[in-house]
Amino acid sequence: MILELKDLFDKAGNTGYQEYFAPGRVNLIGEHIDYNGGLVMPIAISHGIKAIFKGNSESLIQLKSTTHSNLTLFTAETIPEAYSSEIGWCNYPAGVIQRLQNDGLKLDGFNLFFDSNLPEGSGLSSSAAIEVLTAFSLITEYGGKIDLPEIAVLCQQVENEFIGVKCGIMDQFAVANCKKDHALLLNCNTLQHEHIPFELDDYALLVVNSKKPRSLIKSAYNERKAESDEAVRVLKSNGALAEGQYLVDATMEAVAGIGDDVIRRRARHVVSENLRVKHAANALRMGDLHTFGRLMTASHTSMKEDYEVTGLEMDTLAETAQNIDGCLGARMTGGGFGGCAIALVRKNAIQSFTDILSRRYEMVTGLQCEIYVSQACDGVRAM
């Protein structure tokens, strides 16, 4: 008999199941840098996705979610080989299951049921969260080796190859590897990483959900990636970059020499943003939040003017926030054209900050944003 979700949630009556959790993420600084081989600095947030795993004796793979209506049933043999629009959100876990099986992990029948408080399409990496959650729980349950950086790479490959989104490694890596009260400084080329204490003292990190649907994101993302590749091609052809180097390895002088205005500005964002991440990491190590905030604001300006991934909603949020008393800096976070902004705000100014920002944002865009304080949390884990 198929277990109902409510039964699985009823701890008293149902033992022998295991809960797992994967968080969403916000990126503090380093946007559109992961696929250009440079440095990013995300934190995991408290919102995320919970999964309940329970083996079944019917050799069935059952996927269900409290936020989506369909229950999807597979057997080990019928897990789809490729993305299928018919199974909607189940593509994410299905892509991971298919990949784990191909890699030789022996799975029996199981129920994997999801419950999420991570808003989808808001730039908080709900897709990376469900991928990493699926991989982590199944590898744990079926006795595979838990290597969090490897899990991140596997899930990025699923996103690239099975789902068909050519994202970089940041989101999956953050969801898998972040640490409570720390920011994750990640080199997206080597995957070397460092956990830097994220100590805000009298300040707090606010996440502002613009509630703007990110309809443009997929096409514009691929376009920006292509423009970055074009910048690399130009810089290699004139000897400013060597074979095997990434766009972040170019100097600002070399970038200034790119003839095409659009390509030059895209490259300028990437190279300057990578430098900002280095400075931001140092500022955080030294507890210099004022410098950190200034770098966040500069990052937004660069995304607005050079990389052109912001738009009216995100500019209104970030620029209004930057000018409110008690705010050290603010920027859009994530892929762009909607999603969330983040702001570093003095704790005793949060209420007035929230009032002013919400009012102004609604006046300009007609939308109501959602604002909450976020801590830096642990990555994927068993509960």
Ligand code: GLA
């Ligand atoms: C999205 C992608 C990431 C990264 C960001 C921009 O979140 O999934 O890989 O490229 O955009 O920094």
